[in-house]
Amino acid sequence: MLTLENFWLPLLGNATASPLKEVTGWFAKIPALSTFVEAPLALNDELTNGHDAREAKVLLISAPGAVGKSTLAKEIAARTGVVYIDLAIADAVGANTISGGLAKSGLFNDWSEQRTTLLIDGLDEARLRVTQEAFEAFLRDVASLCIDRHLPVIMFGRTGAVQDAWLVMESLVSVSVLEIGYYDLDTAIDFTCAQLENTREGSSHPEAERNAIALLLEKLRDETKSDGTTFSGYAPVLQAVAERVAKEPNPSALIASVEKGEKPVTLQTVVAAILERERSKLSSITFDDPALNNQLYTPDEQLLRLVARVIGGNQPSSMAMSSSDAKKYDAALSTWVPEHPFLNGRDQPSSAVFEAMILVTALLSGTTSETAVKTQLARGAAANPFLADFYYDAITRDGSRNVPPEHLGIVYSSIRARLAIGETANLTVEVDESASEEEALKADVEISVVKKGLVKGQLIQFSTDQVGTFYLGSHIEDVLMTAPLSRVEIGAGTEATLVAPVDIECGNLVINASKLVVEGPVGHRFGSVSLVADNYQGGIVSVPAVRNETTLSVIWPGARSHPWTNFASEVRVAKDARIEEALRRFRKFVIAFRSHSKGSLARLKDKLDHERMTKGTGQAVLDYLVKHEIIATDGTMYYLDPDRLGSETGATYADCVTKNFQAKTIAFIEKAIG
Template structure:
């Protein structure tokens, strides 16, 4: 999307204000509570605001954890339009009219819809993500179709509805609306600019009122931003805004800031420790500083001036105990059993009570959240939540790991890319993790908002007498490996994926991959590449997501199984399925030899070999330019038999593949690498290429 900027005021003008009659009819749905801490975001569009004609439905997409619900409420408040919150709702046929009638009464609901049709009101719809995940794509799609029928208006004037959600939710919403003939316009929430970021931190750091030592905070932020830009080699704010302008990072920074201490000295100490080679390591240090501060607060309060008792409190209220409480189902009921014996046994009597009292005001926890049964929904910030989950990936037992995974699967828990970023930062110190970690890493990566960030998970040892196979996950950013973690999985054991996979290579040919078990839908792509023994698709619907350049995703497997009965959209260019047999609804994605005599069996077999090899060269993890792939990695792939050695050697011998600076480049004449991927034998130049290969291979085999 071209970066045409739209301000919040311009968005308000596009949406338009509700009429007095509409506001009166929908009084119970009109937002009246102003938030003094609301920071007006900016937006991006593929067209200048002067060229945007927002009839039909306006779709606003945003990465995870940037405050879509706060934005929806403020948008509704400032325009006087009714807010429809889909959180926790069962949606489906006739949902919107039925819900409005229950909330407003039948006559008022009909009157409101009349105002919408007359372009005097707009429905602001929040929590589309939760509605899609919680109800499944079929019921969600039916509800969206119902909305389209309800607000069936032209393309002139303001939007009849505004829907906010993550990019994948907005993709699905747009698809359904467009199929229904409804006009849609899409914009994106931008990361904060520097002025917005400074204002955001001020409100958070000074308890929502913005009053505090402004100069000291401003100097601290200047230094922090300079550290990050230097670490990333960035010249401008926009080169680093996905970190310095990302709300969860800024929220954590505001919690970290303490005007009572020398924050510049602490930041300098963090910078000098060398943790800024990858800026997410800086966030880890910040979060650990906050946890350490909590330990000191407890020790001081518990000790009451007794140095021995203060030290004992420090030994008890450790980061490890805080993490355990943060992930406990019932933290106020969790027994506190420190490993260190107290010098005075009377300390035992007050320890547990004081630990629980200290935890009640923990900066990571939303106040009065004890009734929330899912601990991942109690956090004030997704950065804190994801740090705590990441810290559990190495030492949690199998049962506890599965419990955390199940909590992560809840529709109300929005996966963010922060978990993957923290877990695969060297500063986190994770080298060996439990096998469930792979599930969470893939889910977190699927929420990633940067195109140059890739997750690679692969078996690093061939099966042997040892039933467990080592699997390594590593983060690739801008073509460079950041960090990797290892786990061991028994051969044949299943690897579970939650709600989606994107920008990930999952190379586990000895294992079964289970996608979307227990979920209503599973999202595949953009740029998902799965190699496995069996691909079990266990959600009723599998949704294909396209990237900016529409490169396909790949599944190479011996067997496709599961309960999936619908793959949408059914476009063969979005998914290449490499397998011997397929059944409905997968057949359309498998390359099939054209009927008739135009393509011989030998040509088709050769095309399949080159399709498998071309698959690697079309990946997003490549550096920019001509199709290419790191030579050492490709040599390993060839050695494992995961690509055709004959096709590679032929291409090298004929000069189609050359090696330069440790990279193989694939240069073709008369057709593109995409022709190979699509096995497009209608291209006569490609057929001639295959005939050359067949002749070459025959000579190599001694055939006459």
């Protein structure tokens, strides 16, 4: 790694300069930052052409947005004494920007005698303010001034601007390209502590604050571990952590709350900080209408522009402004958007977290929602693990807490993508049978998540609409869906996989695949899949492959024909309507249980005690199941004993899923309801 001590000071440490005459954007003395912590800096082998960085005439320093280019540039200038030029505020660049500036500033003699050199920051800002021809003329001017010098000129910019500069300059002068990396954990902690110290004077508990920062960063890295150090190595991310700790009067209490599983620093607040930082670039543009600085390039606008590049579609329309201002803004956008820190320079998200924010924006935008759904369904089990966080935050903030049926499968897949071995998640979609006609069009959604080391699982609840299409994708696991008015689509390719338990009852079922695989959950003895629909259509041409001890049951008109013949079932209806209703309650209680820790079948007690479950004959059935020790409770959870379920009722979990109730089961229910 190249550092101030081993690279910059030996290379530039003897630079001196006479006092400067005033030239906009040129500075002879830059104050050092008390909060400065070095990020990794390394040579880019691809663009160096074998040049030794210590012998190069021009050093191009590249990094994505928000990594800390300007911070490093100013610190180098402060520590070495070279002249710092900020192109974001300097005059527009052209053919004699540097040669003319050397004369205007009074630096020409110092330059000619090689007593000083220049550190030029803001290549990307300079590029957006001029034509490509003027920008290249500026670069050639710099190259011509460097040919016979031993002190290099250093130029900082985002990836695209640095690549453009290299293309122009590498044939004219020896050029080396260096890249700024992301902070590793130890350095990130140092940086965050320095930022914290900068927010207020002194601290009565610095050790506790450092411990809190370390813990928060570790948790954040755990959330984004698929990105390595990229996301949690961003300076704005670390600044957000510093701000969180600065607002906490008792850092020890913060540590305790984090260790309990709370998330005081979220992905949402981190992303917001980066977007706001990007928006601050507007200050480099002088608009005819100053009010535009507060109205343009908002976080929402940035995200919509990123959606257009990543997902497709039209860029959002800009607000009304003069032709002059529109021209300036369009020029800025042509650089800012392609080099946005959320992108990798190739119109693709630079991390899974940034991708999640872009996808959520696309899903919630009417013009791109359908395309976003299709692209995510095609990913199958390889869903984005952060999409659900941003999505749930968005629907909670707008107060709706309603997820369109088209999005539900994508959100659930995202949650499952975060699970470790031994952790579980399940999706339940149910309709209130006694609801009014209008409310009957709604459905309640519950996603239950059980994580390692947590006694109580996480319960995520919201609503959806029955009238619509539930796209569940090609990999479906642990789903209970009762939505008789809905359309459900399974699959998005050649093969669809159903991992038990899966129980789907709907109006119309579509399987968009030619092959169907049904299998049981890993490490558990129960595996039942039931598909019930008023109408079925699909492309399954071969007999479904049912693996292990899993059972598959299908019920719809024509189910006894190939390839479903071996799996077709019939719904047995009891002669007594009251018994029929009690059997439905019995079934709902049993199949409500899901895999919990150490292979047990469990459910939150509040779930089964809810009025929706206990209404009618439900309470009598539940009480009878508890009395016969088929269901037991520890106060917060109910647990199902499958052995007693079989011995007392004559039914298995699979029988309940497939509604295969025998005489012994019916007799048990008759006794339960008296």
